[in-house]
Amino acid sequence: xxxxxxxxxxxxxxxxxxxxxxxxxxxxxxxxxxxxxxxxxxxxxxxxxxxxxxxxxxxxxxxxxxxxxxxxxxxxxxxxxxxxxxxxxxxxxxxxxxxxxxxxxxxxxxxxxxxxxxxx
Numbered sequence: 001x002x003x004x005x006x007x008x009x010x011x012x013x014x015x016x017x018x019x020x021x022x023x024x025x026x027x028x029x030x031x032x033x034x035x036x037x038x039x040x041x042x043x044x045x046x047x048x049x050x051x052x053x054x055x056x057x058x059x060x061x062x063x064x065x066x067x068x069x070x071x072x073x074x075x076x077x078x079x080x081x082x083x084x085x086x087x088x089x090x091x092x093x094x095x096x097x098x099x100x101x102x103x104x105x106x107x108x109x110x111x112x113x114x115x116x117x118x119x120x
Contacts (some may be wrong), residue, residue, distance in 0.1 A: 002108050005042040007031035007058070009051040017046060017073065026099040031057060042060045044107050049082045058085050069107035073100075 004026045008014040018028035029042050033053050039061050047058045049072050061068055062085055071086040072078065073095070082090070087108045089103040 001025045001027065002043040002104070003027045003029055003041065004104065005029050005031055005045045005047075005061075007045065007051075007054040008048040009033075010048075010119070011054050013048070017103065020097055020100050021046065023097060024104060026104060039064045041066070044071065044104065046071045046073060046104070049078075049087075050074050050076050055073055055081070062086065067112050071103050071107050 002020045006018045006021060006028050008017060008031075014030055018030055019024055021028040031047075031054070045058060045061055045068060047054050047070060049055045049058060058070060058072075062070065070085055070087045072082060072085065072090040073093060074082075074090070075093045077092065078087070078090045086106040091099060091103055095103075
């Protein structure tokens with residue numbers, strides 16, 4: 001399975017997402033604002049783009065690694081700025097474990113990042 005960077009500025013949400021990533025068979029890595037320079041060592045990014053620090057991290061990741069698959073998870077629909085990240089999937093909270101599993105599979109199978117974002 002894959003290593004997935006989980007980025008959310010709320011610790012409890014990040015831990016929940018991390019647990020969900022592990023439940024579907026992937027290895028989660030927790031993002032912290034202090035490690036915003038760490039843009040390698042993971043195969044996909046699961047990010048809450050409504051959080052400013054996470055959004056900036058996703059922008060830096062996209063700039064440095066244009067091929068990186070990004071899955072956005074948010075209570076908000078995608079804005080033009082979020083669409084510009086080229087998320088493979090945009091999941092609206094709340095979502096099920098099976099929806100997250102499907103989104104991660106889709107992201108990891110994507111030929112390259114920057115595909116047309118899909119909202120679920």
